Amino acid sequence: MTAPIYKVKVLGAELLYACPEDQTLMRAMGWSTERSVPIGCRKGACGVCRIKILSGAFETSSQASRHITVEDATQGYVLGCRTRPNSDLVIDIPAGTQALIKKSAKISA
Numbered sequence: 559m560t561a562p563i564y565k566v567k568v569l570g571a572e573l574l575y576a577c578p579e580d581q582t583l584m585r586a587m588g589w590s591t592e593r594s595v596p597i598g599c600r601k602g603a604c605g606v607c608r609i610k611i612l613s614g615a616f617e618t619s620s621q622a623s624r625h626i627t628v629e630d631a632t633q634g635y636v637l638g639c640r641t642r643p644n645s646d647l648v649i650d651i652p653a654g655t656q657a658l659i660k661k662s663a664k665i666s667a
């Protein structure tokens with residue numbers, strides 16, 4: 559049985575990509591035509607993939623507390639390499655990483 563596939567919208571970037579439920583947001587970004595978040599260690603250690611979930615359901619595996627504090631987590635901050643969707647999501651990328659978005663990877667809504 560294949561995992562459900564959800565749509566992930568990047569706020570303010572006209573970027574929409576598909577992410578299977580059994581993949582992390584970062585891995586799915588890598589499979590789309592464009593990256594939208596810097597890719598670092600891919601293990602939850604470096605913190606460069608820090609994003610904010612604005613809406614939708616998700617789950618995370620362990621995240622280094624130096625990158626995601628308890629307060630950060632309550633505000634929706636996660637590490638993209640440690641987060642899987644459980645529904646369609648809307649995410650925000652910190653301002654410093656917005657320049658890395660070069661073009662859209664659109665799927666039908």
Ligand code: FES
Nearest residue numbers: 599600602605639
């Ligand atoms: S890529 Fe290093 S914490 Fe996600």
